[in-house]
Amino acid sequence: MLTALAGASGTLIGLGRPNTVLAQAPAPSTAALIGNAGHYRFQVGDIAVTVLSDGLIGGPPTVYAGDANEAELEEVLRRAFLPTDHMTLNLNTLLLEVGGRRVLLEAGAGGTMGPNGGRLFDNLAAVGLSADDIDTIVISHTHPDHVGNLRAADGGRAFPRATVMVPRADWAFFVENDPDLSYMPVPEEFRRRFAANIKESVEPVANGIEFYEAGDEVLSGLTTIAAAGHTPGMAAFLVHSGDDQLLLTADLAYHPVVNIDRPWRPGPDRDQDAAASARRRIFDRAAADRTLVLGFHYPFPGLGRILRTDTGYAWVPAGWQF
Numbered sequence: 070m071l072t073a074l075a076g077a078s079g080t081l082i083g084l085g086r087p088n089t090v091l092a093q094a095p096a097p098s099t100a101a102l103i104g105n106a107g108h109y110r111f112q113v114g115d116i117a118v119t120v121l122s123d124g125l126i127g128g129p130p131t132v133y134a135g136d137a138n139e140a141e142l143e144e145v146l147r148r149a150f151l152p153t154d155h156m157t158l159n160l161n162t163l164l165l166e167v168g169g170r171r172v173l174l175e176a177g178a179g180g181t182m183g184p185n186g187g188r189l190f191d192n193l194a195a196v197g198l199s200a201d202d203i204d205t206i207v208i209s210h211t212h213p214d215h216v217g218n219l220r221a222a223d224g225g226r227a228f229p230r231a232t233v234m235v236p237r238a239d240w241a242f243f244v245e246n247d248p249d250l251s252y253m254p255v256p257e258e259f260r261r262r263f264a265a266n267i268k269e270s271v272e273p274v275a276n277g278i279e280f281y282e283a284g285d286e287v288l289s290g291l292t293t294i295a296a297a298g299h300t301p302g303m304a305a306f307l308v309h310s311g312d313d314q315l316l317l318t319a320d321l322a323y324h325p326v327v328n329i330d331r332p333w334r335p336g337p338d339r340d341q342d343a344a345a346s347a348r349r350r351i352f353d354r355a356a357a358d359r360t361l362v363l364g365f366h367y368p369f370p371g372l373g374r375i376l377r378t379d380t381g382y383a384w385v386p387a388g389w390q391f
């Protein structure tokens with residue numbers, strides 16, 4: 070989620086989506102300019118699944134590792150060959166093709182979190198689909214980087230036919246009320262835009278929105294798992310077909326290097342203790358069952374497994390399949 074706070078200068082950039090941007094034409098796609106694949110296809114039993122990148126967001130590492138000792142955090146980032154002043158996060162949405170329906174898990178950030186989001190539509194096109202082909206969109210939690218693409222540039226529905234499902238508790242907290250976001254370790258102006266971006270993004274789909282309670286099997290082959298803490302209603306997802314499973318960890322962790330290999334807590338977790346216990350419960354299950362895991366923000370395509378170690382966990386990326 071959180072992104073685009075500049076590093077050493079302290080200047081704030083890309084804090085959200087100014088209203089004026091909504092009417093402008095989209096920037097030329099990086100996918101077209103560079104040509105690396107932003108999609109990754111595999112099977113979960115009988116379900117065809119495709120990771121579709123919506124691009125990148127990012128921000129200061131201290132936001133994502135909220136309780137880290139700063140010197141220790143710098144050392145960990147250096148040893149992972151990562152910049153120490155900026156952490157890049159991916160936006161790995163997942164398309165399911167199941168029972169003749171196309172279901173998207175997470176809508177992606179669009180332009181709500183800086184200029185490098187919003188690639189989802191190019192990546193749909195790259196697999197021969199358009200926004201019109203999506204029947205259902207299931208959102209893990211209503212932060213802007215998960216709902217931003219729901220709103221088209223003209224203010225209408227970006228996915229004209231899609232039913233959108235969100236956790237009821239998040240809708241109540243972020244959409245029906247003016248949430249107190251003082252727990253977020255970011256400047257007041259960032260919080261204000263963050264809250265406004267959520268309401269703007271979901272406004273076109275509010276009529277007809279469907280709510281779920283985390284724990285529900287929302288569709289055949291897709292069960293939600295209660296993971297509240299990061300937000301009041303956040304759910305993880307289990308995609309299952311036969312004996313095959315894929316676990317999506319939503320924002321239980323932002324980056325494996327700081328939130329799996331190290332136990333540091335994401336600063337934006339609203340209820341830190343509930344988030345930590347959800348993380349332990351779901352990571353323990355993933356490790357015990359050796360389940361394939363997809364992290365929404367992990368390095369593309371975001372697939373791997375979680376190993377239990379003597380002191381915590383380790384992230385083991387999955388090999389690329391051709």
Ligand SMILES: [Zn+2]
Pocket residue numbers: 070071212214215320365366
């Ligand atoms: Zn997020």
